[in-house]
Amino acid sequence: MEKNKKISPFVKGLRDGLPIGAGYFAVAFGLGIAAQQTGMTPLQGFIMSFFNHASAGEYAGIAAIRSGAAYLETAMLILIANARYLLMSTALSQKLSPNLSLFHRLLIGFSITDELFGIGIAYPGFLDPFYMYGTFLTTTPLWASGTAIGITAGNILPDIVVRSLSAAIYGMFIAVIIPPCRTNRNITIVVLVSFALSWLMSVIPAFASISEGFRIIILTLIISSLAAFFMPLPEEEVTTA
Amino acid sequence: MNRNILAYLFVMSLVSFIIRVLPVTLIRRQIKNRFIRSLLFYLPYATLAVMTFPAILSISENPLCGAAAFAASLLTAWFTKNLFLSAIFGCAAAFLTALLI
Numbered sequence: 001m002e003k004n005k006k007i008s009p010f011v012k013g014l015r016d017g018l019p020i021g022a023g024y025f026a027v028a029f030g031l032g033i034a035a036q037q038t039g040m041t042p043l044q045g046f047i048m049s050f051f052n053h054a055s056a057g058e059y060a061g062i063a064a065i066r067s068g069a070a071y072l073e074t075a076m077l078i079l080i081a082n083a084r085y086l087l088m089s090t091a092l093s094q095k096l097s098p099n100l101s102l103f104h105r106l107l108i109g110f111s112i113t114d115e116l117f118g119i120g121i122a123y124p125g126f127l128d129p130f131y132m133y134g135t136f137l138t139t140t141p142l143w144a145s146g147t148a149i150g151i152t153a154g155n156i157l158p159d160i161v162v163r164s165l166s167a168a169i170y171g172m173f174i175a176v177i178i179p180p181c182r183t184n185r186n187i188t189i190v191v192l193v194s195f196a197l198s199w200l201m202s203v204i205p206a207f208a209s210i211s212e213g214f215r216i217i218i219l220t221l222i223i224s225s226l227a228a229f230f231m232p233l234p235e236e237e238v239t240t241a
Numbered sequence: 242m243n244r245n246i247l248a249y250l251f252v253m254s255l256v257s258f259i260i261r262v263l264p265v266t267l268i269r270r271q272i273k274n275r276f277i278r279s280l281l282f283y284l285p286y287a288t289l290a291v292m293t294f295p296a297i298l299s300i301s302e303n304p305l306c307g308a309a310a311f312a313a314s315l316l317t318a319w320f321t322k323n324l325f326l327s328a329i330f331g332c333a334a335a336f337l338t339a340l341l342i
Contacts (some may be wrong), residue, residue: 019325044246049253061253071252084288085257089264091281097267109262119284119324162337163301167310168322170297171317171324172329173289178318178327180286190283194290202295216291222268223287228279235275 013134021142026165032150036067042148049147053224056081088117095127104129111136118176310335
């Protein structure tokens, strides 16, 4: 903690973004291979990933392009696949100083990904915009260039390597949610119930047809609502940021 | 075809942008409601857990690869609390499992 005080939030963001960016690169590479099938050029892949930077959302978009979906249908697909960012953006609004300018809010909102949200929400106190910009600058260019290189390189790397590297993103999710379980029993319950229900919904035929995006929204809302109802934060913690 | 793809990319990017910035720009006050604050506290854990499992089992045709990655990342995260190590050991476990089967 003493050591961390000496480096600026921006540099800390750049540094914290690196492992995420490394994972992004691998996943974006696979995304690029999928994008290649739509006839997308590397530059178009770069543009898509720079502005969308969301794996589920981009996969949905690629599927829409491939099937020649209408633009309105594409918009709906993106909305569904990315709707969890509405929730994350709402949660992040509570991590910002009330005086933070619209400009910073737009940029912070634009930078939201599952992983950057994860480390942004873990930032002590009010979220420093420059911390987010640091993480954005080491992750999104890697995400975007990973897509472009995936389109270009196609299947040069052995499949086994690409598949193994795609475990990285989950390793990072796990590193965000598991350490707090050591000290907070309620978080442990939420994580275990989430794992279990998510697995059940993917196995039970009636639910398995629900898109991944919708499954994430429904389960997230139900589980966190129940947790908030049955295990509310103590009043003291409620009043501090 | 090229122009078509650019139109798709524009639609995708626009919707993604609106979804991301709308709440964070419109909600400026600190939310006092205890339920909502608790909800927002638990939300990231639920979302990330739901997105991780069972999706991690699908990284390879054989779910064992993902299961090995899952176990390795869980243990590493629990004992080291390190994001990078958790990812690396997860990848390594998936790769080694793929080599063995």
